Amino acid sequence: GDSVTQMEGPVTLSEEAFLTINCTYTATGYPSLFWYVQYPGEGLQLLLKATKADDKGSNKGFEATYRKETTSFHLEKGSVQVSDSAVYFCALSESGNQFYFGTGTSLTVIP
């Protein structure tokens, strides 16, 4: 069945460091891929998405490229800020009806 695996956290970085959060997926078809972010005390928000192979989703300085050959959708940001401290969730959906989420990676950015 479909599933998403993302790197275990927590991740702690200094401000302006480079961020990578790994996400790999298993799917029977051609899913859309998503990154969601949850700031403390809030619900999940969509951060970016990609709907087909080689698409790059980007938002707020974050990027992720849909790699079909490696079944990956790693999240990257060149220079993190304290305000990026949150929990990040990778997810996939093949039909738009069923979603499969990773368990989240907690990021803490220290000044």
Added chain:
Amino acid sequence: DTAVSQTPKYLVTQMGNDKSIKCEQNLGHDTMYWYKQDSKKFLKIMFSYNNKELIINETVPNRFSPKSPDKAHLNLHINSLELGDSAVYFCASSQGWGGPTKQYFGPGTRLTVT
């Protein structure tokens, strides 16, 4: 082995009806959530229960009422369904409350109101 399960997966109903969506988690978590996913794929938190007590109750119509018979279950009951209630509803669970926590999501229930 399913960690968080929701039933039904699909629900099609008419305006004015009352319906329930059930959620169960077998992870031993003490906190459960209901989210609504809008047309732009944003997940908006609706309710959160910690140890069967309501912790978060965002601004949702009174027609929505969560019920937590025990820590492993958080059901969502919706009265007098409206067209705007059509969405995908996600249940989730986590251990602990008060900080960033890993949440385990159910697969979602697509509700269509006609």
